[in-house]
Amino acid sequence: QLHRANQIRSDFVANVSHELRTPTTVFKGYLESLLDQPAQCPPSWRTALEQMSAHADRMQSLIEELLLLSRLEREDHVPNPQPVLVSEVLSDVLKQARMLSGPRDHIFSLEADATLRVMGNRNEIYSAISNLVFNAVNYTPPRGIIQVRWFRDDAGAHLEVQDNGIGIGEEHLERITERFYRVDPSRSRSDGGTGLGLAIVKHVLMRHDATLDVRSKLGEGSTFRCDFPPETIVADDAPMEAKRRDGAA
Ligand code: ADP
Numbered sequence: 001q002l003h004r005a006n007q008i009r010s011d012f013v014a015n016v017s018h019e020l021r022t023p024t025t026v027f028k029g030y031l032e033s034l035l036d037q038p039a040q041c042p043p044s045w046r047t048a049l050e051q052m053s054a055h056a057d058r059m060q061s062l063i064e065e066l067l068l069l070s071r072l073e074r075e076d077h078v079p080n081p082q083p084v085l086v087s088e089v090l091s092d093v094l095k096q097a098r099m100l101s102g103p104r105d106h107i108f109s110l111e112a113d114a115t116l117r118v119m120g121n122r123n124e125i126y127s128a129i130s131n132l133v134f135n136a137v138n139y140t141p142p143r144g145i146i147q148v149r150w151f152r153d154d155a156g157a158h159l160e161v162q163d164n165g166i167g168i169g170e171e172h173l174e175r176i177t178e179r180f181y182r183v184d185p186s187r188s189r190s191d192g193g194t195g196l197g198l199a200i201v202k203h204v205l206m207r208h209d210a211t212l213d214v215r216s217k218l219g220e221g222s223t224f225r226c227d228f229p230p231e232t233i234v235a236d237d238a239p240m241e242a243k244r245r246d247g248a249a
Contacts, residue, residue, distance in 0.1 A: 010070050010073050010074070011070075013066055013069075013070050014066075014067060014070035014071075017063045017066040017067045017070070018067065020059070020063050021063055021067075024056060024059050024060050024063060025060070027052075027056050028053070028056040028057065028060060031049055031052055031053040031056055032053065034049055035049055035050065035053060058194070061194050062194050062196070065194050065196040065197075065200060066196065068127065068200060069179070069196060069199060069200055069203065072124070072200065072203040072204060072207065073203065075207070076206075076207065077207055078120055078121045078124065078207050078208065079121075080121075081119040081120050081121065082119070082120070082121070082122065083117040083118070083119060083234040083236075084117055084118055084119070084120050084121070084122045084125050085115075085116075085117050086112070086116060086117065086118060086125065086129075086150050086157075086159065087112040087113065087114045087115075087116070087150060089122065089125055089126050089129055090110060090112050090129065090148060090150060091110070092126070093126065093129050093130045093133050094108055094110055094133065094148065096130065096134075097130075097133045097134060097136075097137050097146070100134055100137050100138075101137050103142075104137070104141075104142040104143070105142055105143055106137055106140060106142070106143065106144050106145070106146050107143065107144070107145045107146070108146050108147075108148070109145070109146070109147045109148070110147075110148045110149075111147075111148070111149045111150070111151070112148070112149070112150040112151075113150055113151050113152060116150060116151070116152050116157055116233070117233070117234040117236070118157055118208070118228050118232045118233055118234060119208075119232050119234055120207075120208045120232070121207075121208075124204045124207065124208075125204065125208070127200060127204060128200065128201045128204040128205060128226065129159065129161075131197035131198065131200055131201050132159075132161040132201060132224045132226075133146070133148065133161055134197070135193075135197060135198075135224075136161050136162075136163040136165065136222075136224075138193065139163065139165045139166050139222070140163040140164065140165030140166070140221070141165060141166070144163060144164050144165050145163065145164050146161070146162070146163045147160075147161075147162045147163075148160065148161050148162075149162075152233060154230070155227065155229075155230070156227055156228045156229045156230045156232070156233065157227075157228040157230075157232065157233050158225055158226065158227055158228070159225065159226040159228075160223060160224070160225045160226075161223070161224045161225075162221065162222070162223040162224075163221050163222055163223075164220065164221035165221050165222065166218075166219065167216045167217050167218040167219050167220050167221050167222055168183055168214075168216040168218065168222055169183065169218045170216075170218075173214055173216060176198055176214065177198045177199055177201070177202040177212065178199065179195065179196055179199045180195040180196065181195065181198075182195050198212075201224075201226075205226055208228065208232060209228070209229055209231075209232055210226055210227055210228040210229070210232065211226070211227050212224065212225070212226055212227075213225040213226075213227060
């Protein structure tokens with residue numbers, strides 16, 4: 001019964017999100033064309049239209065993330081896993097993160113094993129990593145430091161996103177991966193966060209047999225680490241070559 005109730009809830013959320021997709025796209029489209037044609041748009045309406053447009057963007061992100069979450073919930077495992085070169089995903093994500101940071105001018109560093117691959121779905125892994133890195137940008141004051149590492153050891157492959165931002169109080173740590181859970185609701189809403197990012201991260205990792213470890217100190221910063229077990233690592237010649245070279249050096 002519990003399973004059925006869960007299924008009904010999940011279907012309901014997916015259906016509502018799906019139904020809201022088209023109207024939101026229409027609002028957004030008209031608002032954008034009005035804003036693009038200042039001659040058609042009375043100056044006294046501009047602020048209102050800009051606010052409507054920002055809210056339409058937010059609604060669209062919410063709908064897309066709700067749809068993604070219900071798709072992730074429906075199956076326990078990735079349907080067609082492929083080898084994913086995570087270092088490549090990381091350079092794409094960091095490019096986007098630099099744009100998001102803009103004038104806030106965060107300092108980024110990336111250390112990634114260029115040959116380390118895991119079995120999985122690239123889009124899902126992209127989505128998880130980008131949520132973690134974009135959060136680091138959004139919750140770290142300007143000129144803060146964001147360090148990203150991708151490495152392997154005996155326990156598996158690990159992705160670490162560390163920032164020296166606002167941090168999270170210990171009492172919240174247990175709940176931050178719940179949908180819509182926010183430490184400071186007014187702040188994240190005004191920053192455009194949907195409150196679904198970490199729930200998506202958790203689901204993507206679960207589907208890849210990976211786990212999320214969060215360490216944080218209020219006012220000092222946070223470290224989010226994704227741990228992929230050794231069996232998800234793609235064994236091929238490339239990493240062994242790299243290891244031999246390191247050993248020889
Ligand atoms: P949001 O869209 O609100 O960012 P998330 O699910 O991504 O939603 O994150 C949940 C909450 O966890 C955020 O509202 C924020 O309070 C906290 N959080 C997430 N990442 C960080 C971080 N790197 N530093 C500080 N707080 C964070």
